[in-house]
Amino acid sequence: MRAGVGPALPSEVGTGQAVRVLFREWDARTAPDAEVEALLAMLNAALAADQPGDPLWRNDRFRECITELVPGQRRQAWTAHDGDGRLCGHVNMLLMGDTGVVELLVHPADRRRGLGRRLLGRAVRWAHAQGYTSVGVEVPGDTPGVAFYGGLGFRQAYAEVRSVLDLGSVDWLALGEMARGIGSGYRLAYHRGGPPAELLASYTLAKAEMRNAGGDGDLELRPGSYDPQRLTESLACLERRGMSPHVIVAVHERSDEVAGLTEVVVPAQRPSRADQYDTVVVPDHRGYGIDRAMKARMLFELRAAAPRVREVQTWNDPQDRHLININADMGFRTDRPWLEYEAEVPALVARLAR
Ligand SMILES: CC(C)(COP(=O)(O)OP(=O)(O)OC[C@H]1O[C@@H](n2cnc3c(N)ncnc32)[C@H](O)[C@@H]1OP(=O)(O)O)[C@@H](O)C(=O)NCCC(=O)NCCS
Incomplete structure (x- = not known):
């Protein structure tokens, strides 16, 4: 059972293949606690689905974690809700210079219905209107994001490998x-x-x-x-x-x-x-x-x-x-690839409009 987030004020209403979705701008600095908790619950559901070996996140200064910025940065976010007001997706863009760094999340139960594409489109169109020229995203390897961003024409800008050390084995x-x-x-x-x-x-x-x-x-x-x-x-x-x-x-x-x-x-x-x-x-x-x-x-x-x-x-x-x-x-053990993808905003806007 996912956490509810209360009624959404729709800025756009659309219909996915199986769900009616409401999108709205979201500001983590002023959002009620229940909404911040719903985002954390969705993040943990995604983590359990995509990276099952990773520990889950706790609600200990989680709001600060997603709101505090260094000077010169800003953040813009949107959420997607189903007909019952439950959170089913979130996108935010961390903006600096002429670049936006995207964090996009769709609840595992709501995937492959075009929601990721629509949330990304919303953020990218906004970035375009604001004059940002490129977007980047960090994607853990062996997760659905690889096919998602690759399919949208993002190019791999950088690849690393993640390793994990169990202190109990040291x-x-x-x-x-x-x-x-x-x-x-x-x-x-x-x-x-x-x-x-x-x-x-x-x-x-x-x-x-x-x-x-x-x-x-x-x-x-x-x-x-x-x-x-x-x-x-x-x-x-x-x-x-x-x-x-x-x-x-x-x-x-x-x-x-x-x-x-x-x-x-x-x-x-x-x-x-x-x-x-x-x-x-x-x-x-x-x-x-x-x-x-x-x-x-x-x-x-x-x-x-x-x-x-x-x-x-x-x-x-x-x-x-x-x-x-x-x-x-x-004693570190190699875990999975870790990738950074980039795309030019105008080309991405055009691709997402198709
Ligand atoms: C990547 C992600 C946003 C995609 O969301 P989504 O709503 O399922 O994406 P869409 O339905 O818009 O998919 C668009 C296209 O991307 C590709 N795609 C998406 N998921 C895919 C998958 N698992 N396998 C292959 N292709 C995939 C497909 O081409 C898909 O089109 P199709 O369904 O018509 O074939 C979602 O899987 C997600 O939230 N992943 C976790 C991301 C993350 O940040 N994780 C960090 C915390 S664990």
Whole structure:
């Protein structure tokens, strides 16, 4: 039984093959609690159907998670309801620059009736009218989204592979060796919340290496930034969303510069599974065991600082054999592809009108 969301004020009424659908603009900042809970329930139904190994989301700061933004971003959303007012679909667009990042969700019981296409059409037509020129979307591999976006002419812009580590399977003795196996002249430091102020400039320079090496998707779907002010804003936004950042920084002792970093975020909405985002070693400092040591040390710190974490998931470029091998040594198991798709808005509007 899905959660009800109360009567919808229709901005468009249409008929799918089997359901009468009402669409309306939706603002998560002002929506009643019951509607936010209905969205969470639909998200969990989709997760159970599409990615059954993933833990479900909890209603712990879920509203903040979908409303808090960094400066310069905005969000526009719509919901779809059946004749009884029950939520059967949702689309939102996170807008920045001239791009919109789409999140589209249709309840598993309401799929293959054209609802996804119609919700996307609604968001894309709006983006077109507002002057946005491109849209992107992040799609977990081996889920219906791959055929859906591929069929609509989206092109694959970036592909990663997701791996998951079960902390229960970790050999902590071996991990301790990895954490200590760093070349002399470097020290590792753990920071809850983000790097300390004195390392901020050097930290963002190190992060920029990732972009220079082409090792980051273009959509900026993950919170992060390449200049100190943006990074500070991004970290503050994460905290407001209920997502706690943890970082390990490798400092080159002679220069006091950041030689490497690794970042993990623990979401209040899913505290048993942490997300490991960027792991970077600055080129001049490669070959000293820094990446392996940082990742190993992070797991020890997480175990102490976030004891509810049972698993850590991470995403890698499938060509990055070095990092993938380190992950495998730690016990990460490859899970599924993770894809980013892009499309030009005018072409998409035309295709969706057919
Ligand atoms: C992707 C998604 C939005 C599609 O919604 P939908 O309402 O089923 O899509 P539509 O009915 O508009 O499908 C349009 C076309 O896409 C393609 N398509 C959609 N789902 C497909 C599937 N499972 N297999 C193959 N093709 C598919 C088909 O070509 C379909 O046309 P057809 O039904 O006439 O053959 C929906 O499956 C979904 O919500 N997935 C989860 C997305 C997500 O964000 N997950 C993250 C949390 S788990």
